[in-house]
Amino acid sequence: xxxxxxxxxxxxxxxxxxxxxxxxxxxxxxxxxxxxxxxxxxxxxxxxxxxxxxxxxxxxxxxxxxxxxxxxxxxxxxxxxxxxxxxxxxxxxxxxxxxxxxxxxxxxxxxxxxxxxxxxxxxxxxxxxxxxxxxxxxxxxxxxxxxxxxxxxxxxxxxxxxxxxxxxxxxxxxxxxxxxxxxxxxxxxxxxxxxxxxxxxxxxxxxxxxxxxxxxxxxxxxxxxxxxxxxxxxxxxxxxxxx
Amino acid sequence: xxxxxxxxxxxxxxxxxxxxxxxxxxxxxxxxxxxxxxxxxxxxxxxxxxxxxxxxxxxxxxxxxxxxxxxxxxxxxxxxxxxxxxxxxxxxxxxxxxxxxxxxxxxxxxxxxxxxxxxxxxxxxxxxxxxxxxxxxxxxxxxxxxxxxxxxxxxxxxxxxxxxxxxxxxxxxxxxxxxxxxxxxxxxxxxxxxxxxxxxxxxxxxxxxxxxxxxxxxxxxxxxxxxxxxxxxxxxxxxxxxx
DNA sequence: ACCTGAACACCGTTCAAGT
DNA sequence: ACCTGAACACCGTTCAAGT
Numbered sequence: 001x002x003x004x005x006x007x008x009x010x011x012x013x014x015x016x017x018x019x020x021x022x023x024x025x026x027x028x029x030x031x032x033x034x035x036x037x038x039x040x041x042x043x044x045x046x047x048x049x050x051x052x053x054x055x056x057x058x059x060x061x062x063x064x065x066x067x068x069x070x071x072x073x074x075x076x077x078x079x080x081x082x083x084x085x086x087x088x089x090x091x092x093x094x095x096x097x098x099x100x101x102x103x104x105x106x107x108x109x110x111x112x113x114x115x116x117x118x119x120x121x122x123x124x125x126x127x128x129x130x131x132x133x134x135x136x137x138x139x140x141x142x143x144x145x146x147x148x149x150x151x152x153x154x155x156x157x158x159x160x161x162x163x164x165x166x167x168x169x170x171x172x173x174x175x176x177x178x179x180x181x182x183x184x185x186x187x188x189x190x191x192x193x194x195x196x197x198x199x200x201x202x203x204x205x206x207x208x209x210x211x212x213x214x215x216x217x218x219x220x221x222x223x224x225x226x227x228x229x230x231x232x233x234x235x236x237x238x239x240x241x242x243x
Numbered sequence: 244x245x246x247x248x249x250x251x252x253x254x255x256x257x258x259x260x261x262x263x264x265x266x267x268x269x270x271x272x273x274x275x276x277x278x279x280x281x282x283x284x285x286x287x288x289x290x291x292x293x294x295x296x297x298x299x300x301x302x303x304x305x306x307x308x309x310x311x312x313x314x315x316x317x318x319x320x321x322x323x324x325x326x327x328x329x330x331x332x333x334x335x336x337x338x339x340x341x342x343x344x345x346x347x348x349x350x351x352x353x354x355x356x357x358x359x360x361x362x363x364x365x366x367x368x369x370x371x372x373x374x375x376x377x378x379x380x381x382x383x384x385x386x387x388x389x390x391x392x393x394x395x396x397x398x399x400x401x402x403x404x405x406x407x408x409x410x411x412x413x414x415x416x417x418x419x420x421x422x423x424x425x426x427x428x429x430x431x432x433x434x435x436x437x438x439x440x441x442x443x444x445x446x447x448x449x450x451x452x453x454x455x456x457x458x459x460x461x462x463x464x465x466x467x468x469x470x471x472x473x474x475x476x477x478x479x480x481x482x483x484x485x486x
Numbered sequence: 487a488c489c490t491g492a493a494c495a496c497c498g499t500t501c502a503a504g505t
Numbered sequence: 506a507c508c509t510g511a512a513c514a515c516c517g518t519t520c521a522a523g524t
Contacts, residue, residue, distance in 0.1 A: 017524080020488055046517060056490045058518085067517065123422030124457075131438045135447050143446040153453040160458045161408070161467035168411025179366030195374045203386040204378050210396040214367075215403045224404035231474030260505080263507060289498060299509045301499085310498065 023055060025063045029073055033114065036074070041117040071118075072126065078118040079130040082108065083137050094148035094236075095229050098158075101141065102166045106221060109170040116174055120167050150232075151239050158232050165224055172216040266298060268306045272316055276357065279317070284360040314361075315369065321361040322373040325351065326380050337391035337479075338472050341401075344384065345409045349464060352413040359417055363410050393475075394482050401475050408467055415459040 031053045035044050046067055050057040064070040085108055089100045109116040125131055138159065145155035198205040212220055274296045278287050289310055293300040307313040328351055332343045352359040368374055381402070388398035441448040455463055 018489060020524085023489080045515080047515080058491075058520095059489050061518075062488060121418075123418050128438055131435075135435075135439055135444060138450070139444045139447045142450055146446060152449055156450050156453045157463065157466045158470070160463065161470050164411040164415060164458070164467065165404070165408045168407040168414070171411070171414060172407060175364075175366050192374075192378075195371055196378055201378060201382045203389060204382045206395055207381070207385050207399050210399045215407070220400065220403065223400045224407065227401070227404050227474035227478065228471055229474070230477040231470035231472070234473040234477060235470065261508060263505085266508080288496080290496080301501095301510075302508050304499075305507060 018055060018059070023053070023059055023063070025073070027053065028060055028063055028070070029077060032070065032074055033077075036114045036117070041114065071122065075118045075122050076125060076127045076130045078115045079125050080133050082112075082115050082119060083133045085112075086137065088140070094145060094150075095233065097144055098162060098229055098232075099225055102162050102225060103221075105163070106166045106170055109167075110173060113174070113177075116170055120170055120174070149236055149240055154232075154235055154239060158235075162225075162228055165228060166221075169216045169221050169224070172214055176214040176216070261298060261302070266296070266302055266306070268316070270296065271303055271306055271313070272320060275313065275317055276320075279357045279360070284357065314365065318361045318365050319368060319370045319373045321358045322368050323376050325355075325358050325362060326376045328355075329380065331383070337388060337393075338476065340387060341405060341472055341475075342468055345405050345468060346464075348406070349409045349413055352410075353416060356417070356420075359413055363413055363417070392479055392483055397475075397478055397482060401478075405468075405471055408471060409464075412459045412464050412467070415457055419457040419459070 028049070032044060032049055035049055035052055046060055047057050050060060053060075060070070064073065086101075087104055089097055089104075092100060109120060125134065141159055142152075142155050145158055146152060150158060192208045192211060193205075196205050196208065214220075271292070275287060275292055278292060278295055289303060290300050293303060303313070307316065329344075330347055332340055332347075335343060352363060368377065384402055385395075385398050388401055389395060393401060435451045435454060436448075439448050439451065457463075
């Protein structure tokens with residue numbers, strides 16, 4: 001791996017001491033993101049990060065009390081980045097809006113595994129800044145649902161149900177990604193057929209024709225999305241009938 | 244912690260060598276489950292497990308090539324245990340059946356964090372045995388939906404959508420559980436109010452009245468369940484109309 | 487105030503023995 | 506065939522310096 005220009009790299013045995021103000025929380029988190037994006041969050045370790053930054057390991061501890069505190073900071077930045085990357089959709093009616101929104105929501109996590117690992121698989125945001133960003137976005141989305149006629153409680157839960165479902169799909173996708181990829185395209189169905197005896201499992205032996213290994217493909221996701229939005233339509237009709 | 248009777252315990256400095264056939268895959272996985280159940284999956288380490296069993300660390304490596312192989316075996320057993328613990332429901336119509344089933348599904352994971360960590364947060368099952376158990380259960384559930392009138396493809400996806408949603412809720416619950424519990428009962432709403440300015444976020448400042456910290460409470464879960472089942476009802480009506 | 491290496495307790499794993 | 510400790514490379518973190 002050739003050292004890239006314009007970047008602080010591990011000095012090859014050079015024992016130059018870093019100047020005083022050369023390090024900062026920002027540089028550390030930036031380096032950590034680079035590491036996570038290229039190697040995955042599991043590969044982030046304090047010694048590795050220090051080497052990547054060309055710093056002594058313990059220097060990082062001046063800026064972050066622990067690795068966990070560093071990860072919290074990364075999660076917070078990831079949350080901000082995520083809300084910034086999410087496009088805004090305008091002019092759609094509520095059901096099509098939700099569909100577009102959560103389709104993008106899922107795509108974003110799948111295309112940015114670093115954000116996925118930090119946001120989906122880690123504890124909830126704590127910082128004021130991250131929450132403010134997040135709620136700013138929620139304000140838009142929930143208002144949209146309220147304007148469409150959803151009572152406040154139903155609007156909140158509509159968003160949350162879809163959010164939990166979408167994150168569940170992303171999690172599924174991620175777990176299957178880290179466990180070795182499926183080998184041949186049709187290998188999955190064959191290996192399923194091996195454990196399904198048509199005599200004792202007549203339904204399953206037909207069901208596997210509609211099977212995808214992860215159940216987190218684009219099509220799988222779309223079907224669940226449709227189901228949930230159909231359910232919300234029903235609830236909206238009932239709510240309108242009541243008022 | 245007093246040593247429990249009838250259990251192989253760490254010998255207090257005793258350097259007695261274990262007899263030949265005294266260890267086994269079964270004893271190791273049993274000890275590992277005990278450790279996971281009492282300490283959590285993060286606390287499982289090879290040295291700890293060895294100490295718990297009163298064995299040299301390296302003895303474990305005779306039975307499992309690596310920690311990962313051990314975890315795979317644990318995951319497999321957890322999957323079998325899970326399907327055995329899931330009650331069977333009889334005599335309900337399809338929508339009530341799904342509600343009961345996934346309610347129990349979620350409860351089981353919440354009440355058995357060890358199973359949750361191994362199944363929900365780890366890679367998919369690989370072994371024949373686990374798959375056979377799992378598909379046996381799926382046979383029942385999908386047949387139920389097909390008998391209710393769902394086309395095969397829709398039946399498969401109905402189950403999977405609910406399964407992804409329920410696991411998403413469980414994940415949420417688990418993440419909030421490991422990150423410190425919320426302090427006061429009403430503290431959450433107050434801390435939310437701190438970042439929500441009613442002037443700029445009129446909708447959110449009302450929405451937080453319907454807010455729960457995790458969005459994975461029993462009520463939250465039930466609402467999403469209702470939404471999804473409502474959506475499935477719609478699809479069933481359409482499918483029946485088509486045929 | 488900021489950066490550093492030495493040192494500690496822990497981890498997963500390998501290896502060359504013991505019986 | 507099965508069990509063992511010594512040893513290795515790695516990790517997160519602390520501490521007592523250096524400048």
